[in-house]
Amino acid sequence: MNGTPHQHAQEVVRLESVRKIYGRSKNQVTALDGVTIGLHRGSFTAVMGPSGSGKSTFLHCAAGLDQPTSGSVLLDGTDLAPLKERELTKLRRERIGFIFQAFNLLPALSVVDNVTLPLRLAGHRPRKAAVDEVIERVGLAGRRNNRPGELSGGQQQRVAIARALITQPAVIFGDEPTGALDTSTAREVLRLLREAVEFGGQTIVMVTHDPVAASHADRVLFLADGRIAGSLERPTADLVAERMTHLGAWGDEPAVSRTGRGRHQ
Numbered sequence: 182m183n184g185t186p187h188q189h190a191q192e193v194v195r196l197e198s199v200r201k202i203y204g205r206s207k208n209q210v211t212a213l214d215g216v217t218i219g220l221h222r223g224s225f226t227a228v229m230g231p232s233g234s235g236k237s238t239f240l241h242c243a244a245g246l247d248q249p250t251s252g253s254v255l256l257d258g259t260d261l262a263p264l265k266e267r268e269l270t271k272l273r274r275e276r277i278g279f280i281f282q283a284f285n286l287l288p289a290l291s292v293v294d295n296v297t298l299p300l301r302l303a304g305h306r307p308r309k310a311a312v313d314e315v316i317e318r319v320g321l322a323g324r325r326n327n328r329p330g331e332l333s334g335g336q337q338q339r340v341a342i343a344r345a346l347i348t349q350p351a352v353i354f355g356d357e358p359t360g361a362l363d364t365s366t367a368r369e370v371l372r373l374l375r376e377a378v379e380f381g382g383q384t385i386v387m388v389t390h391d392p393v394a395a396s397h398a399d400r401v402l403f404l405a406d407g408r409i410a411g412s413l414e415r416p417t418a419d420l421v422a423e424r425m426t427h428l429g430a431w432g433d434e435p436a437v438s439r440t441g442r443g444r445h446q
């Protein structure tokens with residue numbers, strides 16, 4: 182399970198025995214209960230699990246937005262634990278891209294200015310050719326000067342993807358990136374993410390509730406009660422949905438009712 186140092190070198194994200202406990206004494210909640218996992222460069226991982234299983238906590242710990250109670254997180258070879266808040270902010274800005282369900286674009290800025298914001302915040306002058314390329318890649322060449330309010334939901338998420346890609350981050354974390362989109366728009370967005378992995382070598386980790394969205398990933402990690410309850414390589418939507426049904430049952434129903442249900446109804 183621990184692999185060799187060489188194998189670890191291929192990993193952009195590594196969590197080692199990560200536990201996250203919220204609250205104190207009687208009100209303690211163990212959100213992550215000893216998670217060890219490595220995510221390889223150029224891989225597309227979906228994280229699924231019932232509500233409360235620890236998906237957001239996993240994402241926040243892996244992205245350096247939250248600190249584990251114990252265990253370690255390595256991002257592109259850097260141990261996050263000793264970093265000061267300023268260093269973490271710099272690392273997040275330069276090495277991580279984020280895509281959220283609610284897009285999180287700045288409404289007063291044009292498409293171009295939204296896309297180049299992370300570069301400018303990091304003190305870099307955006308190169309026009311690189312900006313044009315990324316905007317073209319997400320299909321928004323004709324919309325460079327529009328504001329987010331003038332775009333559809335799918336177009337806004339494509340701006341967010343361009344904004345995530347522009348820094349050439351080690352990893353992009355997505356928190357339900359297709360959660361606010363209709364089915365066909367969601368598919369377009371997922372196709373773009375897939376392309377970034379396949380042709381750009383990008384590493385992506387995405388939390389989702391949607392088995393169809395998860396089926397675009399190379400691998401699905403299933404969380405239950407703060408632990409990795411299994412994984413699925415080359416997932417199909419049907420297989421993912423089936424696993425999710427079982428995970429839901431583990432969380433909500435006693436073992437006896439599981440065995441007699443489903444098949445004969």
Ligand code: ADP
Pocket residue numbers: 203204210211212230231232233234235236237238239
């Ligand atoms: P998911 O994203 O799968 O719904 P979360 O990671 O949000 O799961 O939550 C895992 C567990 O940790 C849940 O029981 C949740 O109530 C608890 N939790 C999450 N964030 C906090 C917090 N800030 N304070 C206390 N408990 C929390």
